[in-house]
Amino acid sequence: MSDDSKSIHEFDFNLICDYFASIERQGPGSPEVTIKALSFIDNLTDESRIADIGCGTGGQTRVLALHAPGQITGIDLFPAFIDLFNQNAKQLNLDDRMKGIVGSMENLPFQEEELDLIWSEGAIYNIGFERGLHDWRRFLKTGGYLAVSEASWFTPTRPAEIDEFWQDAYPEIDTIPQKVEHLQNAGYMPIATFVLPENCWTDHFYEPQISVQKSFMKKYAGNKNAQELVITQRHEAELYSKYKAYYGYVFYIGKKI
Numbered sequence: 001m002s003d004d005s006k007s008i009h010e011f012d013f014n015l016i017c018d019y020f021a022s023i024e025r026q027g028p029g030s031p032e033v034t035i036k037a038l039s040f041i042d043n044l045t046d047e048s049r050i051a052d053i054g055c056g057t058g059g060q061t062r063v064l065a066l067h068a069p070g071q072i073t074g075i076d077l078f079p080a081f082i083d084l085f086n087q088n089a090k091q092l093n094l095d096d097r098m099k100g101i102v103g104s105m106e107n108l109p110f111q112e113e114e115l116d117l118i119w120s121e122g123a124i125y126n127i128g129f130e131r132g133l134h135d136w137r138r139f140l141k142t143g144g145y146l147a148v149s150e151a152s153w154f155t156p157t158r159p160a161e162i163d164e165f166w167q168d169a170y171p172e173i174d175t176i177p178q179k180v181e182h183l184q185n186a187g188y189m190p191i192a193t194f195v196l197p198e199n200c201w202t203d204h205f206y207e208p209q210i211s212v213q214k215s216f217m218k219k220y221a222g223n224k225n226a227q228e229l230v231i232t233q234r235h236e237a238e239l240y241s242k243y244k245a246y247y248g249y250v251f252y253i254g255k256k257i
């Protein structure tokens with residue numbers, strides 16, 4: 001494959017890690033939204049087992065650890081993110097509550113019915129929403145919760161430019177009622193859904209990237225992959241600002257029945 005046809009998923013892992021490691025979050029979200037989603041979960045105790053799947057460097061995991069009881073295991077494919085996850089946890093004296101491990105969401109290292117809560121912000125798309133709901137369910141106790149955020153359409157139809165962008169990036173993007181139906185069909189009682197506010201994309205995701213992009217362009221001057229990564233991220237930010245009435249991230253919270 002030539003460099004020209006690379007998608008974000010095919011960029012050099014080290015470049016992606018370097019780019020995203022210095023920002024608090026690797027996807028749209030905010031501490032307020034994590035706390036709001038947590039407000040729908042009512043089964044947690046100090047004995048609870050929680051998994052944060054696709055945890056990245058653990059921005060949302062630290063919020064979970066500060067606002068919920070129980071032991072949290074963060075899992076991510078990228079070792080560099082997990083190193084940062086564990087360093088940050090230690091610095092904040094949260095390392096007795098949260099532990100990061102390298103692993104894949106396609107092959108989770110849990111026992112059947114071990115977990116009280118499965119958390120995943122901006123990451124389930126990597127396995128696909130329907131497959132993730134189905135495959136992860138067996139690790140939850142009956143009555144356990146799943147809370148995931150997922151790209152969703154806000155309207156039944158939308159302009160061709162943004163529709164084509166998402167059909168290429170993630171064809172499983174769908175409307176909120178369809179996503180809720182998938183949640184129900186996968187064996188969860190739908191408990192809550194809410195749309196992430198715009199500041200999760202702007203203040204917490206795209207704006208922190210602006211200074212990273214500047215230093216990244218200098219550090220990797222002449223590196224075509226690095227330049228393309230920046231261009232791709234800038235393009236996504238522009239699309240968001242143009243079409244934010246049509247799509248965004250939505251939290252879906254379900255209870256295993």
Ligand code: SAH
Pocket residue numbers: 024025026027028029053054055056057058059060075076077078081103104105106120121122123126
């Ligand atoms: N939850 C974090 C990160 C979201 S970005 C946040 O909201 O800030 C998506 C994360 O999924 C990345 O950290 C990426 O490394 C991870 N990821 C991608 N494929 C994965 C897989 N197969 N298994 C586990 N993690 C994966």
